[in-house]
Amino acid sequence: MLRPLARACLAALSLSLALPAGAQEAAQSPWRHGLALLGEVKYPEGFPHFEYVNPKAPKAGTVRLGAQGTFDNFNIVVAGVKGSIETGVGRLYDTLMTPSSDEPFSEYGLIADGVRYPADFSSVTYRINPAARFHDGKPITPADVIFSFEALKANSPLYAFYYKNVERAEATGEREVTFRFSERNNRELPQIVGQIPILPKHFWEGSTPDGRKRDVTQTSLEPPVGSGAYRLKSFEAGRNAVYERVPDYWARDLNVNVGKNNFAEVRTEYFRDATVLLEAFKGDQIDFRTENVARNWATAYDFPAVREGRVVREEFDERASGRMQAFAFNLRRPKFQDPRVRRAFNLAFDFEDINRNLFFGAYERIDSFFEGTELAATGLPEGRELEILQGLKGKIPDTVFTEPYRNPVAGTPDAFRNNLRQAFDLLKAAGYEQKGRSLVNTKTGEPLTVEFLGYDASQERYVLTYKQALERLGIPVTLRIMDPAQYQNRIRSFDFDMTTNLWAQSLSPGNEQRDQWGSAAADRQGSQNVAGIKDPAIDALIEGVIFAKDREEQVAAVKALDRVLLHHDYVVPQWTYGKERTARWDRFSHPQTMPRYGASSFPTIWWYDEAKAAKTGAQR
DSSP: OOOHHHHHHHHHHHHHHHSOHHHHHHHHSOOBSEEESSSOOSSOTTOOSOTTSOTTOOOOOEEEEEEESOOOOOOHHHHHHHHHHHHOGGGGOOBSEEEOTTSSSEEEESSEEEEEOOTTOSEEEEEEOTTOBOTTSOBOOHHHHHHHHHHHHHHOHHHHHHTTTEEEEEEEETTEEEEEESSSSOTTHHHHHTTOBOOOHHHHTSBOTTSOBOOTTSOOOSOOOOOSSEEEEEEETTTEEEEEEOTTOTTTTSTTTTTOOOOSEEEEEEESOHHHHHHHHHTTSOSEEEOOOHHHHHHTTOSHHHHTTSEEEEEEEOOSEEEEEEEEEOTTSGGGOSHHHHHHHHHTOOHHHHHHHHSTTOOEEOOOTTTTSTTSOOSSOOHHHHHHHHTTTTTSOTHHHHOOOOOOOOOSHHHHHHHHHHHHHHHHHTTEEEETTEEEETTTOOBOOEEEEESOTTHHHHHHHHHHHHHHTTOOEEEEEOOHHHHHHHHHTTOOSEEEEEEEEESSOOTHHHHHHOGGGTTSTTOSOTTOOOOHHHHHHHHHHHTOSSHHHHHHHHHHHHHHHHHTTOEEEOEEOSEEEEEEESOEEOOSSOOTTOTTOTTTTOEEOHHHHHHHSOOO
């Protein structure tokens, strides 16, 4: 008969033999307080707070925000990320980990107080903080983490694709949950599962006050139970939502939250018209706004409160990401399959004229899918990037090796006429001829036409200018501005010719690249591969980005991907500014040292300043 200690040792040995090698290694690896994609995290274990916060910020006041659009749902499982942003409901939920805004891609424990993984990244285990609670007082358990993961993956197209390499989540201890991955050495997977918002299983499997069974797959306006710093206080469907800070929030004093979530209330008002939204700000119905229209920034802020200093305009550097904002072709349409046609559309776009006449010269032309970062391809490829591209020679455009990518430059009548001549020659080489005032495909007899799809009336100004140029080539153009919901349905079902799209990029690109450019995402409704790109060489380049072993290899792989995407002319790049333009009624303060990668970070690390509010008026 074995003694208790011997039995315990034998049980442990049996368990270790039953575990896969990766799981055994994970069980033996040390617990970590944070994760960095490449290298080490900046902040040591037990750090008091992030450097970019004011740990003594007062906890008071209300901030009023404005949003364009409406909402009819508080269930993030079916709303996805976009719905979470629009309704503010994302404030309700904590995640296993939370990012640092002064590091490119690091996360620290929030719901999880520890994380570990094997050397081959085949799994990750999170240990739940014993203090973690939902707003109704119930503890957060591995069952809640598993429920959240399974519900989001099963019902959200975004999460389904993002977590397709996460095979399962399982409880591996009283406070531990382990995610098993279908591939090894994907360094980003441990961090992306750490971003899952954790939902209360008991709430969603329960019943409403009137006895109806809740359904996590359906939209709902029932205020949900969360675990975050705020809870829903009140709302008028489609008009406003008010969130109040939870006084006994379980993570209020956690180091990653010190100096954050300082407002007693956050109120969002919804407007269907952008002009009305701006006027609401001028009328002191909204406290803060981000201005993304150059014309407004140049002309719309000359009103008394600005001249008196009661409204402050401030710009913050955008260092956290690169971006490609562009006219995107729908490559699923045969007329856009030929890259010569796509290049002709770029030649017909007179950015310089539009920038001068419509945007007050405020913008620069985008020439990279990772614009503004060290990841952007420049000049000709060399070093490790060149090695990567040479491995795909014959499968990518030859110009990748001989010509740096450049957008056409116009801005003068002569330069623009020359661009149009080049565009016409490309269209002719692609099989089009002019019949009357139209370009016609010589094989099919179909005229070349294009419909631009949008949801913001401000797009009319620059699209109508572009329309005139295209029609000089014999390409009839229509512009259809739709309700945002209808627009999303059309884009989701790929029912468009061209549209303006924005792809934001982090400083550490990874698995999201499959969703943006990968062949597997091209025909999946709701994917970010709006253009419908299907190219085996690009798929290979994406995998090189994901499985890069160090920063040098990652940068080279991203530059190679960027270069090939550009030389295919999948989009007509638009413009960028590089700063976040903000305007606010002077009732708020922010830390002296702002996060390097957080831009304004409003309202997360700001606070209500009673002294300023007293001078500005309408103190609350």
